[in-house]
Every structure is written in C-alpha cells, then in structure tokens.
Amino acid sequence: MTARQLGKIAKRVGFWALIVLIMVYAVFPFYYAVITSLKPSSELFRVELWPSSWHLGNYVQILTEASFLRAILNSIVVAISVVFIALLLGITASYALGRVRFRGRSTVLLVILGVSMFPQVAVLSGLFEVIRTLNLYNNPAGLILSYTIFTLPFTVWVLTTFMKQLPMELEEAAIMDGATPWITITKVFLPLMWPAMATTGLLAFIAAWNEFLFALTFTLTDTQRTVPVAIALLSGGSSYELPWGPIMAASVVVTVPLVVLVIIFQRRIVSGLTAGAVKG
Amino acid sequence: MTTSHSSAPEGARSAALTARRSRGTKVRRQRVKAAWLFLTPMLIALALVAGWPLFRTFFLSFTDASLSDLGTANFIGFENYLVHDNGRWFGILADSVWWQSVWNTVYFSVVSVSLEVVFGVIVALILNAEFKGRTIVRAAVLIPWAIPTIVSAQMWAWMLNDQFGIINHMLMGIGVIDDPIAWTASATYSMWAVIMVDVWKTIPFVALLVLAALQMLPKDCYEAAEVDGIHPVRVFFKVTLPLITPALMVAVIFRLLDALRVFDVIYVLTSNSTSTMSMSVYARQQLVEFQDVGYGSAASTLLFLIIALATIAYIYAGRKQLQLGGDA
Numbered sequence: 156m157t158a159r160q161l162g163k164i165a166k167r168v169g170f171w172a173l174i175v176l177i178m179v180y181a182v183f184p185f186y187y188a189v190i191t192s193l194k195p196s197s198e199l200f201r202v203e204l205w206p207s208s209w210h211l212g213n214y215v216q217i218l219t220e221a222s223f224l225r226a227i228l229n230s231i232v233v234a235i236s237v238v239f240i241a242l243l244l245g246i247t248a249s250y251a252l253g254r255v256r257f258r259g260r261s262t263v264l265l266v267i268l269g270v271s272m273f274p275q276v277a278v279l280s281g282l283f284e285v286i287r288t289l290n291l292y293n294n295p296a297g298l299i300l301s302y303t304i305f306t307l308p309f310t311v312w313v314l315t316t317f318m319k320q321l322p323m324e325l326e327e328a329a330i331m332d333g334a335t336p337w338i339t340i341t342k343v344f345l346p347l348m349w350p351a352m353a354t355t356g357l358l359a360f361i362a363a364w365n366e367f368l369f370a371l372t373f374t375l376t377d378t379q380r381t382v383p384v385a386i387a388l389l390s391g392g393s394s395y396e397l398p399w400g401p402i403m404a405a406s407v408v409v410t411v412p413l414v415v416l417v418i419i420f421q422r423r424i425v426s427g428l429t430a431g432a433v434k435g
Numbered sequence: 436m437t438t439s440h441s442s443a444p445e446g447a448r449s450a451a452l453t454a455r456r457s458r459g460t461k462v463r464r465q466r467v468k469a470a471w472l473f474l475t476p477m478l479i480a481l482a483l484v485a486g487w488p489l490f491r492t493f494f495l496s497f498t499d500a501s502l503s504d505l506g507t508a509n510f511i512g513f514e515n516y517l518v519h520d521n522g523r524w525f526g527i528l529a530d531s532v533w534w535q536s537v538w539n540t541v542y543f544s545v546v547s548v549s550l551e552v553v554f555g556v557i558v559a560l561i562l563n564a565e566f567k568g569r570t571i572v573r574a575a576v577l578i579p580w581a582i583p584t585i586v587s588a589q590m591w592a593w594m595l596n597d598q599f600g601i602i603n604h605m606l607m608g609i610g611v612i613d614d615p616i617a618w619t620a621s622a623t624y625s626m627w628a629v630i631m632v633d634v635w636k637t638i639p640f641v642a643l644l645v646l647a648a649l650q651m652l653p654k655d656c657y658e659a660a661e662v663d664g665i666h667p668v669r670v671f672f673k674v675t676l677p678l679i680t681p682a683l684m685v686a687v688i689f690r691l692l693d694a695l696r697v698f699d700v701i702y703v704l705t706s707n708s709t710s711t712m713s714m715s716v717y718a719r720q721q722l723v724e725f726q727d728v729g730y731g732s733a734a735s736t737l738l739f740l741i742i743a744l745a746t747i748a749y750i751y752a753g754r755k756q757l758q759l760g761g762d763a
Contacts, residue, residue, distance in 0.1 A: 170564070187594060191593060202604040240480075244477045248476075250473055251470035251474045272742065272743075274739055275698070276719060277742075278489050278492060279731075281492040284495075303483075304481075365583035382583075403593065406586040410583065
C-alpha cells in the first residue's frame, strides 16, 4: 500500500470521525435527557450511558399532574393562535410589500426589520402596562398579543421574500380578468404560497412554543402558564433536591413534537431560515 | 397622402395607449390603495406591541413608577440614570452591578458568537461535502436548534450537576479534574457553562446560513484550484471565506443581536447570580422582582440604545448593504 493510499484512507477515517463527533455532540444531551427521564430517583446518581431498566414513573407523574397538562394546553393554544394571526396579517402585508411599488415601502420594511431587532426586555414594562390595561394579565391571550412582536416581523419578512419570487404573469392575468387585489391574493397566490406558509408557520410556532421571558412575566398562576415556564419552575419546587427525573421527563415531552416536526420539515426549515436571513 | 394615411392609425393607437395607460394608472392606484389597506392591520399590531410599549418604557424610565402602582408615577428626570445626592452618585450608571452585567453580556456575546461562527463554518463545510447519509446528519445537527432554550438549559444543568452530572463524571474518568466542579454555581465556571450551552444550541443556525451560502458558490474555481494543485486550506482562506463573508456577516449580526439580549439560558442556569447576570436579567430583576418599573425601564432603555448602536455600527463598519428589496 503506498503512502498516498494510506493518506487517503486516513483522510476518510478523519472525515467520518468528525461526522460522528458532530452527531454525538448534537444529539447526546437530548439522548441523555431521555435516559435520565427513564430512571427512578433512587438511580439518578448512577451515571450510565445505557438505561439498565425502563421506568416510566417520571412520565406518569408529569402527565397526571393537572398543572403540567394545563401548561401544555396553554402552550398549544397560544402557539397556534400566534401562528394563525401572524400568517393572516403576514400574508396580506407581504403582498403589499412584495408585489406593489408604493412610496414608503422601504420605510415600512425598515420598521419591520427594526422591530425584529428589539430586545424583548426593552418593551417589557410598556407591554406590561398595555396588557394590564386590556385586562389580559395572567391570561394566555396576553401572551398571544405579546408574541406578535417577534413573530410578525419575521413572518412578514420571509413571506415577502417568497411573494417576490412568484411570476409576474400570474398577477397580470388576474388583473386582466378584473380581479381585485384581495381576489388575487386569495385565489391566485394563496394556493402557491402554502409551502412558504407552512415554513413560516412552523418557525413562528417554534418561536412561540419556546418563548420564556414574556410567559414568565405576564403570567402568575399555575393554570395560566406555558410549558417553558412550567419546566423552569419545576426546579424551584424544592430547594434541596431538584426533581431531575420529572424535569427531564417534562423536557422530553415538550421537545419530542418539535424534534419530529423539525426532522420532517427539515428542508423547508432550512430554506425558510435562509430566506429570512440571507436574502433579507 | 402619406401623412393623412399614417396619422389616422397613429391617432387611434395613441388614443388606445392613453386609454390603456389611464386604465393602467387606475389599476396602479387601486393596487397602492389596497397595499396600504393590507398593511394597516400589521402596522396597527406592531404599533400596539412594539411602538407604543417602547415609547412607554422610555417614558417610564424618567419616572418613579412601581409595578404594583403603575398609575401614579411621578416624573423624576434622569434620577434613575444618574443623580448626585449628598456627595454620592446614584442611579444605574453608578451601579457596579449594572456595569458588571454590561461586561458579562459583552463578554458572553463576543465569546459565544466567535465560537459559534468558527464551529458553524466547520459544520457547514462538512455538511457541504458529498457523503452518504448527509440528510440524516443534517437533521441531527438541527436538533439542538429545535429544543426550547429552557429545556436545553435544564438538560445541560443536569449534565453539569456538580454531584451527579455526567460532565464531571467523564472529566474525572479521564483524569482531567480530581474533584467535581460546581459548574453553574462557581463564579469562575458559570459563565463558561452558559457559553457552552448557548454555543451548543446555536451552532446549527450559523451552520445552516453558511451552508446555504456554500451551496451557491461557483464550482469552476474549485475545479481550477484542484487542477493547479492548490492546498485545500489555502483554497478555503483565499476563495471560500471571502465568498461566504456576506452570509457570515448576516449570521453574525443575527447572533450578536440575540446574544446581547440574552435572558433565558442565563436565568435558568444561574438565576440571578451577578457573575453571569446579563443586561436583560438585570433589567427584569429590577422591573419584576424589585417592582421598580422606573429603574428597570431605564435599564431596558439603555439596553435598547446599546443594541441600536451596535446594529448601526455593525452595518456601517461592515458596509453590508441590507437589501431592502428595492428590486421588486
């Protein structure tokens, strides 16, 4: 075997070693959370890479707890409403921004970009006031309202990018047939926008599902919380011994749907992220 | 003869043109009107959740408002920011904890974004290579990004646990350390723990943006480089890196803005410890836990200004023209 061949083999081995390393690095913490969640609390101190037995007690404990189930329900309601509102407002706005030339368009786009760069804390006290005035404190509806601040700019931005790519002829034909802009959107563009809407919707869903600061600040009682807050506060339950088993079980329950969605829509997410960021 | 002959159809044509043009402007005007109509709900929503609250935060920072009683705030000028009283300075700008949080945030942002960019590029280069199972690897790499920050913070808190954590276990196993480290509690290590978690979570984002840029690169210059026998490392620094710089700049600014407003990782991993406290954590603590809306708003306003300045400086320094879509 020549030195050249050896070098080639070494390169291949190195390459695959790197891939394995990356895979392990990316997946291991989640895997370890799953393993921990399957352990009874008496075995938590034993560090092992493969579960010696399957124990579902942590899941039973979490999934029979009314406040946790309620938190999941709240999160689902909030995230779905946020997606719905962001898409509804986003699709019409993106038509205006992506297909119509009008004065002030760049300003509007600049404002949207500016809003997406807001630190959430910067609006915390002002938004707190708005929410209290609208009587939405400690109410998931207040979260739906406040999440608009980070989902809407992003949705509009990505949808505008997609909107621009649709062929001009389609719209011209619609105008020739006397379609109003509203008809053009709903009858001509909407059917073509489904992939883009699925992508942005999913990204908005993930963002709303994961949000923590507003959810922590604008809710007060167990029954109004969302899942991230519920999980963060699980650890606050006892100050001496953290219930790591149930915390990990809850973490897995909350994360599995997202991981499944991400793996299914992987390609879409990549194109959505890059459309929002690179082309933006 | 020729004139009258040609003038008749020409007149007809110009009449038709005017008619079409006027119909054109009518359609145009209708579209512009519709555009504003369509934008209105979005603009109202943004005004309600962004514009007005930001204005109120700004306003409240000049008052002594407290959380329990927002209605009866008194205007106190710059007292929340800086005031000289009885020979001593008070206010945020005189608060060492605030400056500590500014330093923490800057340190956290610079270190974690640098690490994310380096590792993100490496991961992207690997994902860009042709190999079997690339899709699976790509999906696996995305997983940390999909996991809620809160969950990843808890997962890592468990792995970094001083007594039962697997990280200490492994490090002791290979003899790097003799005694377990209290990663999240010790002042020396907690910032590194936070950075570790953030880097783990956001490498996928940077990697994806870079990957997208890599896939748009022209193939021919690589073929030329290969023919000329230029070393791949040299090719990377001379060809690839300059070409993906715009995408990297976008990734850096997105990540930097995110890092400067960091809240949840730090809050969950190390709660209100001053050795890792970020500006957002500081502001929220004043606002919610100490109920001091005026003071907290002042901190929030400062954070907002810092981020706005960072953005502007970055855009100018990088001379990166953010395409505002002038080509529609």
